[in-house]
């Protein structure tokens with residue numbers, strides 16, 4: 410008879426590396442309805458650790474509603490949302506809180522408080538959610554603002570005194586305040602001039618690599634897709650129509666995808682990205698090596 414107690418403990422306690430552990434967000438069979446208007450039906454999506462996933466689709470296809478469903482700001486009508494293997498919708502508010510702290514969100518319009526300075530905007534999350542003292546929170550907020558490339562002189566300014574690009578960076582600093590593992594960005598480059606948008610794209614890549622983030626990026630910006638995304642998910646017909654590398658998605662036989670990727674703006678973005686473009690295999694290899 411096998412003596413259970415004599416078995417080497419390490420064997421059973423070693424984490425098993427499977428496809429499942431590489432998936433940090435798993436959405437299954439999701440439905441979101443507003444009255445008789447169904448935005449999502451039977452929507453499935455998996456987000457992999459370490460990737461920047463671009464989420465695109467026509468206006469009103471439900472990109473923001475999907476984001477809000479994943480971060481717990483909206484209760485879907487059906488389906489499940491698993492984050493790090495935990496079923497978000499089955500948890501109580503208290504159980505969900507630590508999980509939500511692992512997710513940082515940059516909302517569509519930056520959504521900074523206009524009556525607070527940049528440092529105060531970032532510090533607020535640290536005081537309210539991490540329980541830091543005012544002075545500790547201010548010090549950490551200044552570090553976060555430096556991390557996103559804002560100069561020391563911007564720290565005590567109000568949002569109205571700053572450019573759109575600086576406001577986006579400050580909103581990013583606030584999304585990163587609690588050291589999240591997953592970063593959600595809702596149209597982060599909307600309204601930015603092309604130079605500021607390209608700088609934001611570079612910052613995002615640097616931060617993803619430095620902080621080992623997984624990024625869920627809702628965007629209409631083709632340049633951002635080509636510059637940043639490992640994979641792209643297309644929302645259409647109430648679900649995720651396709652999720653794959655950019656090259657594979659662009660080749661999908663669908664009217665919206667054709668217009669979007671192969672219209673004049675799509676071609677321009679592709680050409681602009683061409684010198685830096687990597688083969689799908691290289692992208693996949695790099696992604697594998699980043700997976701935690």
Ligand SMILES: Nc1ncnc2c1ncn2[C@@H]1O[C@H](COP(=O)(O)OP(=O)(O)OP(=O)(O)O)[C@@H](O)[C@H]1O
Pocket residue numbers: 443448466467468469470471472473474475
């Ligand atoms: N609180 C709400 N009440 C009623 N309808 C809503 C609500 N929130 C979203 N919707 C509807 O859900 C649909 C999807 O909205 P959502 O904002 O997710 O679209 P989107 O794909 O992000 O669009 P865009 O690209 O224009 O930002 C829209 O038709 C919108 O009007």
